[in-house]
Amino acid sequence: MPAADLVIRGTVLTVDELNPTAEAIAVSGGRIVAVGARSDVESWIGPETQTIDLGDGCVMPGLVEAHGHPLMEAIVLSDRMVDIRPVTMRDADTVVDAIRSEVAKRGSDGAYLNGWDPLLQNGLPEPTLAWLNAEAPDTPLVVVHNSGHKAYFNTAAAGKVGLTRETPDPRGARYGHDANGDLDGTGEETGAVFPLLSGAISPSDYPAMLHAESPRCARLASRRDRAATRTTPPNS
Numbered sequence: 001m002p003a004a005d006l007v008i009r010g011t012v013l014t015v016d017e018l019n020p021t022a023e024a025i026a027v028s029g030g031r032i033v034a035v036g037a038r039s040d041v042e043s044w045i046g047p048e049t050q051t052i053d054l055g056d057g058c059v060m061p062g063l064v065e066a067h068g069h070p071l072m073e074a075i076v077l078s079d080r081m082v083d084i085r086p087v088t089m090r091d092a093d094t095v096v097d098a099i100r101s102e103v104a105k106r107g108s109d110g111a112y113l114n115g116w117d118p119l120l121q122n123g124l125p126e127p128t129l130a131w132l133n134a135e136a137p138d139t140p141l142v143v144v145h146n147s148g149h150k151a152y153f154n155t156a157a158a159g160k161v162g163l164t165r166e167t168p169d170p171r172g173a174r175y176g177h178d179a180n181g182d183l184d185g186t187g188e189e190t191g192a193v194f195p196l197l198s199g200a201i202s203p204s205d206y207p208a209m210l211h212a213e214s215p216r217c218a219r220l221a222s223r224r225d226r227a228a229t230r231t232t233p234p235n236s
Helices: 040-045 070-076 090-109 131-137 156-162 190-197 205-230
Strands: 006-013 023-030 029-037 050-061 113-118 140-143 150-153 173-179 183-188
Touching: 006 040, 023 040, 029 040, 070 205, 090 113, 090 131, 090 140, 131 140, 131 156, 131 183, 140 156, 140 190, 150 190, 156 183, 183 190
Parallel strands: 006 050, 113 140
Antiparallel strands: 006 023, 023 029, 140 150, 150 183, 173 183
16 A cells, blocks of 8 residues: 555544544545544555644545635626626726616616625715616616625616515525515525526526636636645645
8 A cells, every 4th residue: 555645633524424523534646545543544654654633623624615606707707797896997987887888788688787896996876776776767787796795786677587575585695675665676695696697697508607617717726726835835
């Protein structure tokens, strides 16, 4: 049996319902080659093997990047949405002009923009339903916050996707309502934002968009890994 490059001893969270914890892992060639009791992994230790004892610490799975949003990225960076993020448009006037231009350009097809950020784009108006309706009386208008966790929409946009005051909140998300129970033009979290964007991009297009986005995500991950390799101190 070849020796491992690295052996870590400590509590290992395996995310395996049958064996939720282990005592050690061995890594060779960038891959985990053994997980189990210390006695099971000791045989992987050779003269060149680096060993780490965690004491009271633990090892958690970290091989899957869990906070990326490849589908959301594919949607908001598509040609169907206008990029108004602070990295693209620094001031409020430019953002508002972009909204008005897209409304005039798209008409009944709807205007969809991403990147609204009042914290970094000082002077933005409050995106109330009244303001959105005034800017686009007949054109569906959806503006996604730079965080991706919220969207602002006008009455025409709600009508385009069949959203009404009786529409139940999606699981883990919500649509805002005013004191009378009417929609107030806000949707929070993915379950509420995606249905609004379906007025521009059909969910049936998602698989192809996600497939097209995957290579870009892989390139970004590769650059990140190379940067980590350059900046990680020796023996860390």
